[in-house]
Amino acid sequence: MADFDAQPGRKVPPELSPTQREADEAELYAGLRGVAGIVAGAGGVIDLLRDVAEFASQAIPGAEGVGVALIDPQHGISSVRTWAATAALVYEIDTVQYDELKEGPCITCMQSRRPTVSGSLGSDDRWPHFGGRVARMRMHSALALPLVVGEQVIGSINAYAKSRDAFAEHAVRLGSQFARPAAVSVYNAQLLASAHERTLRLQRALDSRSVIDQAIGIIRSRSGGSADEAFERLTRISQTENVKLYAVAERLVDEAVRRARAWRR
Numbered sequence: 204m205a206d207f208d209a210q211p212g213r214k215v216p217p218e219l220s221p222t223q224r225e226a227d228e229a230e231l232y233a234g235l236r237g238v239a240g241i242v243a244g245a246g247g248v249i250d251l252l253r254d255v256a257e258f259a260s261q262a263i264p265g266a267e268g269v270g271v272a273l274i275d276p277q278h279g280i281s282s283v284r285t286w287a288a289t290a291a292l293v294y295e296i297d298t299v300q301y302d303e304l305k306e307g308p309c310i311t312c313m314q315s316r317r318p319t320v321s322g323s324l325g326s327d328d329r330w331p332h333f334g335g336r337v338a339r340m341r342m343h344s345a346l347a348l349p350l351v352v353g354e355q356v357i358g359s360i361n362a363y364a365k366s367r368d369a370f371a372e373h374a375v376r377l378g379s380q381f382a383r384p385a386a387v388s389v390y391n392a393q394l395l396a397s398a399h400e401r402t403l404r405l406q407r408a409l410d411s412r413s414v415i416d417q418a419i420g421i422i423r424s425r426s427g428g429s430a431d432e433a434f435e436r437l438t439r440i441s442q443t444e445n446v447k448l449y450a451v452a453e454r455l456v457d458e459a460v461r462r463a464r465a466w467r468r
Contacts, residue, residue, distance in 0.1 A: 207318035234262030252287035262381040265369035266362040268293040273358035307333040312347035322368035344369035350386035411449040418452035
């Protein structure tokens with residue numbers, strides 16, 4: 204039996220036929236193959252999240268709209284945001300949940316680290332404000348699956364359906380099977396993107412230092428002063444003009460290059 208948070212008092216939906224179960228299993232494996240084929244970094248994190256949302260929609264029986272939400276690790280669950288979805292309505296629902304009401308199945312699943320299911324959002328006492336709001340948007344069922352890597356919750360996969368009781372235990376089980384490798388793919392993509400950004404920042408810092416050193420050399424060649432004196436002059440210009448030091452140095456180097464080229468002519 205799957206371990207999940209179900210809506211209190213709701214009846215268990217009837218068992219599916221063996222044929223339907225086999226069809227759902229086939230869709231799950233197709234979704235898993237899709238996730239396994241995603242190459243982190245090939246198209247960026249957002250493109251990967253769009254793929255995960257599409258494959259989740261395929262893998263979760265009954266899903267009519269799926270979104271993938273991520274947590275900013277520096278700010279916790281309060282920073283959660285849906286970055287990809289298979290339908291515009293999913294963005295609207297999750298915006299209400301995260302930005303406006305601060306309650307809903309996706310937030311609950313990330314807090315509990317367990318799948319969360321509702322078969323009638325309008326009568327679900329767990330989220331009195333969110334449930335009624337979404338029911339008026341004609342979405343009545345929700346399945347929220349936490350994305351967990353090790354001990355860290357990095358986000359959630361959020362599936363919605365117009366019909367009531369759309370997500371039985373069968374859907375929870377298949378969705379959970381999908382969410383585990385999907386979480387790893389998303390996490391690896393985040394790590395790669397973070398490493399790439401750090402590399403770019405380091406490269407920009409090295410480039411800035413190189414230009415500043417060139418500018419210091421130009422000032423020294425003209426004034427005959429020390430490196431410290433040349434650096435102080437650059438700093439004064441930066442402060443007076445309210446321009447970054449790198450920009451001042453780059454301008455000075457560019458001017459020196461233009462003069463050298465004009466002189467050669």
